[in-house]
Structure formats: structure tokens, C-alpha cells
Amino acid sequence: MEGPTSTGIPNRKLAMWAFIGSECMLFGTLIATYMIYRGRNLVPPYPHDLLNIPFITITTFVLLMSSLMMVLALAAVQKNDLRATKLWLGLTALFGLIFLGGQYYEFSHFVHEGLPLSRNLFSSTFFVLTGTHGAHVAGGVIWLSTLLVRTVQGQLDARHAETVEIAGLYWHFVDVVWIILFTLIYLLV
């Protein structure tokens, strides 16, 4: 049934673009809420007491590099170089995992320092915004790991390059969102 489409764009890829459009509204709303409430926190601790910019800069760099790995994975699968595909897919997922580990460390550190979710307005907006992003990264890691397993099983090759490309669209989008969050939450603290 996947024949030629009216626009020439495959259905699944068009759906991913449309989904990303919808996700822009989701993150747009979360980010707008964070920005509206910035500086209105009444109960300590405050953002500048806790946010560790050097540490998050490192995990941000790792997440950015994972986008590069994603590009290499797609290029490899398009050339049907399955060894390289496995390598780059694995590294993309691994870098995503490192980012999530950093977020886990950051969250538990904050809770330890007296900022549980229900503490104040900062904790509410910070955890829900970055947590939603983290959930998106986690979903992406599971997706990429699945693609990796399928490649190892010999079930994924150049004929499925489009599947990898769509996962890549999602992954790059999640990355771009983080660049915005990093700028607005950390750099503008």
C-alpha cells in the first residue's frame, strides 16, 4: 500500500514532521510557562542557588554530539554499511543515556539540596519542563536501541533507511529543544 504519495513525501515521514509541529506547541507552552514564572519564585531555593552550568554544559555537549552520531548512522545505513550503522546507532543511544544519567544526577542532587518537586514555583516549572524533555530523550533512546537490535538481528538494512531517517528527525528535534532549554534555563539564569 506504501505506493507513491500525492506530495512525494512518504506517509510516515510526513507524519513525523506534523508530529514535530504538534510537539512545538507542547514544548512552546511549557517553555512559555517557565519564562512567565521566571523570577517570580517566592520560596527558596532559587535557580541561581542550584543550577550547575559547567556540569550541564558537558551533558549538553554530549547530547549535541549524539546528533552528529545520528547523522553518521543514517549515512551508514543508506550506504548499507551495517557495521558502521551499528556503531553509530549504538553511540547515539549511549550519548542519549549519558545525558539522561546527567539529568538523573542533577535531579537527585536538587532534591538532596532541598528542592523536591513540590517545593516552590521554580521546582514545579523546572522539573516538569526538563522532565518532559527527559522523557522524550528516554523514548528516543528506546527507539534507537530497538533499531540497533534490529540491525544486529539482520532485520534492518539500506531498504529501511527511511525508518532510521524518521527516528533521526525525532532525535534532532529533541536535541534542538534542549538547546533552547539550555539557553533559557541555564545561560539566562
Added chain:
Amino acid sequence: MAMTDGYSTGIRSWLTTVDHKRIAIMYFVVGFVFLLIAGVEGQLIRLQLATPERSFLDPDLYNQLFTMHGTTMVFFAGMPLVVAFFNFVVPLQIGARDVAFPRLNAFSFWVFLFGGLFLYASVPLRVMPDGGWFAYMPLTNPEYSPGPGIDFYVLALLISGVGSIAGGLNFLVTILNMRAPGMTFMRMPLFTWMALIVSALILLAFPPFTVGLIFMLFDRRFGTHFFDAAAGADPVLWQHLFWVFGHPEVYILILPAFGIVSDVIPTFSRKILFGYPVVVFSGVLIAFLGFGVWVHHMFSVGLGPVVNAVFGGATMLIAIPTGIKIFNWIATMWGGRLRFRTAMLFAVGLVATFTIGGLSGVMHSSPPADLQQTDTYFVVAHFHYVLIGGTVFGLFCGFYYWFPKATGRMLHEGLGKAHFWLSFIALNVTFFPMHFSGLLGMPRRTYTYAEGLGLDVFNLISTVGAFIFTLSFVPLVWNLWRTWRRGEAAGHNPWDASTLEWTMASPPPHYNFAEIPAVDRRDPLWHPYIEPESRAEGDEPGGAVPRRQPDEPPAPVVMPNPSYWPLVLAVGMLLMTIGGLGSLGLTLFGLLVTAVGLFAWAFEPAFGEEAH
């Protein structure tokens, strides 16, 4: 009435179906049941208000009933009935065999159904939400709404919202990508056009609401402070998030109705639609402006004269594309050979009553006037004129129009006309007096009113009108029963309509089109060389021709496989939703079921072998 053409039967075939026509029927039946339930709730409200200081309902129950009435009508009656028509009509109108993602389509239906059932689980538990369909903070925070009622509202709308977004995604891709050869954008039927616009609206408008619901859920369950003024937050944020969704939502409900009448009026006027491109772009403009007017629901909040003036002006602008559409419909009828079948009556009824509702809408787009009207029955009169006179009449119009195609049987015209006239009279008798009771100052959402305020007679008339409304369903149900027993066969194209869905048998075969047609014009069945009225029964329609050369064999028909996994995925999400009431274990179990369903879904073959 059973659709057996190429279908397997039995309960299992319905649970696993991915066929857009069957999903349409399920959406329609469930949506219609919710329409009846919410109608009964409205009727109970009118009974309480029939005379001053009645004690038929206590204030608490009254609050629960108007909340359930509004929430059900918008999310569990209006939207699924709209989506039922998307499902049935869009693939047929664009010349496709199904939607782009048939399993996702089934999933959308199941989560919608579970969302509705979950909301109504609050009824036997006696904990119905009571914060209005808009659930304003801080009324709905844990301090002022301690029971689980609001949680039912939040969780039901979260889960059904997932289905709505999935549906929007599906129909957007379907219409952009699955059109038959030659079906360019400017050859698409108007209903398909409006479905495209509404799909985009759903995709963009639901996420802010979803985020608002998540904030509310976290405030209620995990003690966050998104709407807590004491923590430095602003409860008005909820109003913004709700209405930046809520206003596009009213266009999600009305534009499909506009699309339906834009297809029906030309058919029964024997004329092509007057100013097709203008009608299309008016719809686009309404949707675009619809994102910039949400503050007109909040004029009384006090955001300041500049904000109010800007949003008031933007609201007035919407009257222009809407008025253009009204005049295009009138111009289409002008000089046409009108046939007042039931569908046409509902279409003309929409043009009349929606115009009344639109005019009162322009009245409260002016902030100073709105301040007098906010939270009075004048507003109730306005939005019932547009939602019943617009959306419901449009949906009934579509129901009478496409029923023969969906079932292969004709409905009885006399009973249909009785249904139209009763509901038309009922609408005006019920809601016209509310303009007066509202301007006299009668507040909304208040369970009674004092004697001697001049409100008695208007309220009594409104209640009588509501009874006529209930009565109007008698000819409809009788009609369905009669047609079930002995409806005459419909044939391919009983109305001599112009669009692709009328090329195939009624009901359509499982695969819709034995061969995908090629389209070379708008209104393909009204070929200029074959006048519709001179065409004999069984004549081949022109304008939609098979694209294959005579000596070429037809392409194989490949149809999507039935699947259990959409249902499993939806059950997983239902379990997560129920767990949201306070059981982390159930939520995690639901997550597991969802994950299993997702992986099984991803790895099963989506399309079957050739099945011609």
C-alpha cells in the same frame, strides 16, 4: 443494514477492525449515545430552572450536571461525531482505500471510547466533576475541589486528547498524501478541505490544553504550584492555556459542519458551489484567526484596555470570512433548482440559525458590551445557537446526506422533515428567550433564581423548548427503526451528487474503489457533457475515469490487516489513566501493557497480501 460486503462479521472483527468505514460507524454510534446522555443532562438542568426556586436538583448536583453536560457535548459527542464523518467521508472523497495509518485510526477510537467511559465512571461513584467544562483554577485546586471529581475530568480529557491528536495527525497525512491522481488541492470537495484545516487545528490546539491538564494534575496530585498565587504563580495562566485551545476548539466543531453544508447545498441546488476558492480560503482564514482571539473569553479578567481592544478587533475580523461563507451559500442557492430534501433543510436551517448565533457573537466581541453579557444567559443563548444551529444541524445534515451511502438504504423523507422542523422550532423556543433572560441579568451556572425578577416566563418557555427538543428525537429514532425494517435501496448516487464517494455501491465495498479513479476536474461526477438530470440510472459517470489503459490489467488491491494491538495499546493507556487516580502500581502496569502493545504493533505486518 449490516455491511457484509467483503467483511468478516462477529464481535472479534469489530474489535480488530482498521477499516475507516467501520471505525466511522463506531465513532458515530458512541458519539450519538453520548449526545443523548448529555442531552438528558441538559434537559434536567432545564427542569430545575423551569420555575423560580425549585428544589428538583440540589446545588451540588446542578454543578455536576452542567459540568458533565458541557464536557460531554464538546469532547464526547461533538468531536467524535465530527471525526465519524472524517472517517467515513474523507477517504471516499479523495479516492483512497483507507486512511494513511489505519491502526492509528482504530487506536484513536479506542482511547476516545475509554476516555468517555472513564469520565462516566464518576457517575455511579457519585463523584462527578463540578468545576464547569472549563475547570477554572483556583476553584479546581485541591483545596477548593478536594474530591476526585476534577481528577476524573483531567484524566479523561488527557487520554481522549491523545486520541484526538493521533486522529488529527492521521487525517492531515491522509488528505495531503492519499489523494487520487489528479485530485489537486483546488479540486478537493469542501468537506475534505475543512477536514484538512481542522486536522491542523487539532494538532496545534490540543498540546497547550494537554500541558494545562498536566499542570493541573501535578498541582492536584503532586503538590506543585503552577496555579498557586501564594507561591507566586498566576491562576489566570490556566484560563490562557484553556482558551488558547478552547477557541480553536469551537472551530474544530464548526468548520466540518461548514464543509458538510458546502457539499450539500450545491447538490440540492443543482449548481456548483459559488466562489469555491473563496469558500476554501475563508475556512483557512477562520482557522488562522481562531488562534488569535482567545482572550475574548477573558474580557472580564482585567487584562487591560489595550489587550482587550486588540482581541476584540481580531474577533470582529472573524465575522468577515464567516459572512463570506454565508453569502456564498446563499449565492449557490440563488437561481438553483432547489430540492428541499431533509439534508437540504438542515443545511438551510444552519445558514439561518448560525447567522443569528454569529450576530450575537459579534455583539460580545466588543469588550464593553461583553462585560454586561459575561456569565449571563445571553452567552448561553449565543453558543447554543452556533453549536446546535451550526454544528449539530451540520452533523444532522451530513447524517441525512451520507446515510444512504453508509447503509445502502434510504431514510424516510417525511419523518426526516418532522425531525428537522421539531428541532428547528425547539432550538429557537429554547434558546431565543435566553437572550432576554441574559440581558435581564440572569447568571449562568446558578441552580435557581428568585421570583419576581421578570425571569419566570422566559425560563418556562426555555424549558418547554427543551421538551420539544427531546420530542424531536422520536421521529429520528422511528426513522432509523423503519429504515432498518424496510428502507428502500439507495443505489450508487441517490442525490445525483458530484463527488467521488457517490461512484461506488452503497454501502461501499471493503476496498472502496476497485480501481483508484483519476480526477480531471472539480465536481467530477457532474461531467459537463452528461447533464445530471438527463443521465439514466447506471450510466457511467464522467470526470472520474480509471487511469488504466484498456489492455492493462487492474492493479492488485492491498488492504491493511486487522489488528488487536491498537486495542491493547488503548487498554494500557486506560490502566495508566485509572492509576492516575492514586495507584502508582496500576500506572506502571498500564505503562508495561502500553509498551508491549507498541512493540507488537511495530513488528506486525501492517498490510496484507493481495485481496482482490
